[in-house]
Amino acid sequence: MTGPLVPFREIVLKVHSRCDLACDHCYIYEHADQSWRTRPRAISDEAIHRTAHRLAEHAKAHALPSVSVILHGGEPLLAGPARLRRVCEELTRALDGVAELDLRIHTNGLQLSPRYLDLFTEFGVKVGISLDGDRAANDRHRRYADGRSSHPQVLKALGLLRQDRYRPLDLGLLCTVDAANDPLAVYDALAALDPPRIDFLLPHATWDDSPPRPDGSPTAYADWLLAVFDRWDAGGRPMPVRLFESVLSTLAGGPSLTESLGLAPTDLVVVETDGTLEQVDSLKSAYEGAAATGFDVLRHSFDEVAAHPGVRSRQLGLAGVSAACRDCPVVRSCGGGLYTHRYRSAPGAGQDGAGQDGGPGGFDHTSVYCADLEALIRGIESRTAAATVPPAVTDPGELLAAQRELTRSLLAELHAELGGRGGAAWQRTWELAGEVELRSEGLDEVLAHPYTRNRLVDSVAAVREGRPGAFDAARAFAPYLAAAVIRGGLETPVRVGYRDGALTLPTLGTLRLGGPGEHGEAEVCPAEKGFVVRTATAERRVVRAGEPAPHWRPVRTLGRDGAPDLALDDLDPYRDCFDAPAHPGLSRDEAADWSGRLAAAWGLLGRAVPAQAAEAAGSLSTLTPLLSTGPSVGRHGYGALGIPVRGSADELARALLRGFRRAKLRALTETADLYALDGEWSRPAPWQEAPVPLSLLLAGAYERVGIAAYDPDPRHRDHALRALDTLEGAAELTVAGRRVLAALGEEAGRG
Numbered sequence: 001m002t003g004p005l006v007p008f009r010e011i012v013l014k015v016h017s018r019c020d021l022a023c024d025h026c027y028i029y030e031h032a033d034q035s036w037r038t039r040p041r042a043i044s045d046e047a048i049h050r051t052a053h054r055l056a057e058h059a060k061a062h063a064l065p066s067v068s069v070i071l072h073g074g075e076p077l078l079a080g081p082a083r084l085r086r087v088c089e090e091l092t093r094a095l096d097g098v099a100e101l102d103l104r105i106h107t108n109g110l111q112l113s114p115r116y117l118d119l120f121t122e123f124g125v126k127v128g129i130s131l132d133g134d135r136a137a138n139d140r141h142r143r144y145a146d147g148r149s150s151h152p153q154v155l156k157a158l159g160l161l162r163q164d165r166y167r168p169l170d171l172g173l174l175c176t177v178d179a180a181n182d183p184l185a186v187y188d189a190l191a192a193l194d195p196p197r198i199d200f201l202l203p204h205a206t207w208d209d210s211p212p213r214p215d216g217s218p219t220a221y222a223d224w225l226l227a228v229f230d231r232w233d234a235g236g237r238p239m240p241v242r243l244f245e246s247v248l249s250t251l252a253g254g255p256s257l258t259e260s261l262g263l264a265p266t267d268l269v270v271v272e273t274d275g276t277l278e279q280v281d282s283l284k285s286a287y288e289g290a291a292a293t294g295f296d297v298l299r300h301s302f303d304e305v306a307a308h309p310g311v312r313s314r315q316l317g318l319a320g321v322s323a324a325c326r327d328c329p330v331v332r333s334c335g336g337g338l339y340t341h342r343y344r345s346a347p348g349a350g351q352d353g354a355g356q357d358g359g360p361g362g363f364d365h366t367s368v369y370c371a372d373l374e375a376l377i378r379g380i381e382s383r384t385a386a387a388t389v390p391p392a393v394t395d396p397g398e399l400l401a402a403q404r405e406l407t408r409s410l411l412a413e414l415h416a417e418l419g420g421r422g423g424a425a426w427q428r429t430w431e432l433a434g435e436v437e438l439r440s441e442g443l444d445e446v447l448a449h450p451y452t453r454n455r456l457v458d459s460v461a462a463v464r465e466g467r468p469g470a471f472d473a474a475r476a477f478a479p480y481l482a483a484a485v486i487r488g489g490l491e492t493p494v495r496v497g498y499r500d501g502a503l504t505l506p507t508l509g510t511l512r513l514g515g516p517g518e519h520g521e522a523e524v525c526p527a528e529k530g531f532v533v534r535t536a537t538a539e540r541r542v543v544r545a546g547e548p549a550p551h552w553r554p555v556r557t558l559g560r561d562g563a564p565d566l567a568l569d570d571l572d573p574y575r576d577c578f579d580a581p582a583h584p585g586l587s588r589d590e591a592a593d594w595s596g597r598l599a600a601a602w603g604l605l606g607r608a609v610p611a612q613a614a615e616a617a618g619s620l621s622t623l624t625p626l627l628s629t630g631p632s633v634g635r636h637g638y639g640a641l642g643i644p645v646r647g648s649a650d651e652l653a654r655a656l657l658r659g660f661r662r663a664k665l666r667a668l669t670e671t672a673d674l675y676a677l678d679g680e681w682s683r684p685a686p687w688q689e690a691p692v693p694l695s696l697l698l699a700g701a702y703e704r705v706g707i708a709a710y711d712p713d714p715r716h717r718d719h720a721l722r723a724l725d726t727l728e729g730a731a732e733l734t735v736a737g738r739r740v741l742a743a744l745g746e747e748a749g750r751g
Helices: 045-061 075-096 114-123 152-162 183-191 221-234 244-249 281-285 303-305 370-388 394-419 423-439 442-447 448-464 473-487 590-606 608-620 649-671 694-708 714-728 735-747
Strands: 010-014 068-070 100-107 128-131 170-176 199-200 268-271 276-278 292-296 494-498 504-505 508-511 520-527 531-533 537-542 552-554 623-628 640-644
Touching: 010 045, 010 114, 045 276, 075 100, 075 114, 075 292, 114 694, 183 221, 221 244, 221 292, 221 370, 221 608, 244 370, 244 442, 244 531, 268 537, 281 292, 281 649, 292 303, 303 608, 370 735, 394 423, 394 442, 394 473, 394 649, 423 442, 423 473, 442 473, 448 473, 473 494, 473 520, 494 504, 504 520, 520 552, 590 608, 590 623, 590 649, 608 649, 640 649, 649 694, 694 714, 694 735
Parallel strands: 010 068, 010 268, 068 100, 100 128, 128 170, 170 199, 623 640
Antiparallel strands: 268 276, 276 292, 494 520, 504 508, 508 552, 520 531, 531 537
8 A cells, every 4th residue: 555644633532332222223333343342431541642642742743733532322422421530631631741732522412511511611522413304214222222312302402502601512413314214304304403504414324234225216315314405505505514504615626524425534443341442333344354454552553554555445545445446436525425334245255354356345436325416416516516616617708807807806915015114115016006996097098908907916925024125015015016006097006116117017118227237216107198207307208108119119009901909018027927938029020020920820810710700809918929939818907818929820720729629628727616626536638648637638638629621631630539538527516617528619619
């Protein structure tokens, strides 16, 4: 077994091994493993002490910021207040100064009293209570041995826990699903108790002991849970439901929130009342000894248990599930289901479940709830897709707006990072920026410039790293503020520094104020359709900002022969952000020649792929000449492309189209989670021999779908369609990613 050791962050501590109920679905007493019969009723002082010591040792060795200990049973309250106090004291003392201790207890609530709750208040022990719904649902399984109902006593306990002085201890309700119960009656009964959280649990089952299905439906549990989801969702999701929130999280690219779903490695170990160390105790449903490790807290460290093959097998992510699961599009959300639920014994198997005849025994199977899990995940996805896909994914205008908001948020982030360290100069700059924003659109226009983001990203990083001069943000942002003032026509002077005799105003152009090596400060002030720049020794007047003048070189624009009005920016100091070097500056003749070929290229695109050409024209704002043979997207805000200076109109058309497709996909990934970042698995790419991560496969398909409409080479379409086929089964794709994939399919002619 390879890979780093995954430390335990959650300890289930069995403080009592007996129970005061006789629940017929209990995995401890009613399933295959009956080892509880040989265990002491209550945990010993030595086991408590050694557990606390081992946990502190483990937390310190792995520098864990916090650990969670769940007091469990049997019924843990049967241990009594004195023994529970001893447990809390030992754990608190051992972890003091080592790691934060999160103490919890899972109980049926029957013994709960102020005496216990005062103890739990003292040590911050959160209380989770098991309740299966209304009285009819709860009494189907959770009864006393003589058949009496436990429901009234549980409600009494919950009433006590909900008192103001104890409410901070309330962890929520745990409900085991029975498909024979009315799902809405169960949910309504639980929701009426106003719990801080509800956790629905599938009853433990294996392929040897399948879960009951009252109506014979292979998706009975999914149907039950989806009925609850609909009620919960329609009611405004009044409390977290961990099962649903885990599915929603993974569908959006986030982590799983429960051990029973997702591919996160297990980080839980169980300590029995005799100090025996075991794997997750739901394994007791599989076969006698399934949870055993052979270790105990008296002789072994937690690291030794963490290295146990049974534990490591649940830390392998995708590699730890069956082959059928690895090929399933929902595997990232379901994770193959709870490990226990995958068990199937082999013909002639012994107690360890391994087939004596080499048959397919063990846990390398799909979950016994496989059909339910897939139906549940797909059901939640179909119900929430419209609400969870950001508008930027489907609307080019919304994508532009979202991208501009990202740049705007960077300006606010810079202000926050400075935290007053920018001095009076930055405060004046910040206030003036707010005034410009209120009085004109000049600031919006400057913030929309793609290379403005580069400047802001650099400034934020400089402040965080404490670079020399980082806190002089007013000087760094002054050229942008001056450009915004000029664009807004506001009669407000702005002090701007210049270097090497040149003052560059982003989005506008460069003004020559002196010779190389000359540095200084100038005052910039709007004047009619231009502006005036004054230094200590000279004054320069630019009558029209968009027209060339002595000492003034404006940013050139395309806007000819039907081409869009794009800036041809070879001046901005932050344009050098591409994979290839930016051109140092085009001469007038070079610019005219490049502009002519670009206009012809737009004409080719307009005739061959009018929809793509129109979207590109509405989304791009800036083209920068590169010393390369292909396009580059670079590291900047949405709207700029690096395009080679050389090349025919057809070659430039291909570069524009490829560049725009790359730029748009990158913009989408910046504004929406299209795929999960915690588990990219390589897949075959039709255009190369070696497999690639999903992000590169999606990027390649996105580009090729677009270029196939322009380029008659059939390989583009073939590669695109084959990549789309592979992506259809990609578990990493989020709901938003699947919407992008669907749009690609439509664009490729798949309807």
